[in-house]
Amino acid sequence: MTAIAADTGPQWVNDLMDALGAPGAGLAIALENLFPPLPSEVILPLAGFAASSGRMSLLAVLLWTTAGSVIGALALYGIGALLGRDRTVAIAARLPLVKVADIEKTEAWFLRHGTKAVFFGRMVPIFRSLISVPAGVERMRLPVFLGLTTLGSAIWNTVFVLAGYALGANWHEVTAVVSTYSKVVLALAALAVAVFAGARLLTPPGGAGNRATSHNTPAPAPAPAKPPHSPSS
Numbered sequence: 694m695t696a697i698a699a700d701t702g703p704q705w706v707n708d709l710m711d712a713l714g715a716p717g718a719g720l721a722i723a724l725e726n727l728f729p730p731l732p733s734e735v736i737l738p739l740a741g742f743a744a745s746s747g748r749m750s751l752l753a754v755l756l757w758t759t760a761g762s763v764i765g766a767l768a769l770y771g772i773g774a775l776l777g778r779d780r781t782v783a784i785a786a787r788l789p790l791v792k793v794a795d796i797e798k799t800e801a802w803f804l805r806h807g808t809k810a811v812f813f814g815r816m817v818p819i820f821r822s823l824i825s826v827p828a829g830v831e832r833m834r835l836p837v838f839l840g841l842t843t844l845g846s847a848i849w850n851t852v853f854v855l856a857g858y859a860l861g862a863n864w865h866e867v868t869a870v871v872s873t874y875s876k877v878v879l880a881l882a883a884l885a886v887a888v889f890a891g892a893r894l895l896t897p898p899g900g901a902g903n904r905a906t907s908h909n910t911p912a913p914a915p916a917p918a919k920p921p922h923s924p925s926s
Contacts, residue, residue, distance in 0.1 A: 705721075707739075710743055718743075719759075719764075722761035722850070725761075726766055726822045733818075733821075734853065737853035738865075740758060741754065741855060741856060741860075742862065744854070745857070745861050751858060762849075762850060763842055766822070767839070767842075769825035769826050770828055773827060773828060803827050808837065811824055811833070815841075
């Protein structure tokens, strides 16, 4: 197979695809799931470009990258399952500004919306990997987890592989667009964390609202005096 030019993407991705072909692209995506900072928005369109150059089959790229996504997600699911709920609560309870009640609320939310979170989370940078851990902690049924992960990952991967395939040597344009999307997602996540931390720091223990209510509550009116006892009665 003709070597992929080193200036078309990260060297380690080029080396994997040059040595292994489409399975190399799948291996790169599996590693991206385990280590979120690795750029799927670079790996996928680069693999599409390689397919457009005739270096590998487009169908093989789609199948192997989706398989890599599922394998990486399954590994993180296993970590969450081994960690378990009790250990997760114990670890979270030691974190600053985090209460056990926060974990319980998050758990209740995941039990209600976990299927949607796993499916749509595959299309959100960073969270597409991390969402597998709470799924494992809550022991989401494995067939459901695998089905949602496969479908969501196939959609995400297909969009970017086909974009790279269509753009050819200009596949970098895809990376620029997704990089902006990733920055927006991370900024919103950082803002949410800042709001949570600020609210927790500014709220006194026990809640200021309850104390204010107790200070402003008027005293109960005295009971009416009983009428004098009548001799005739």
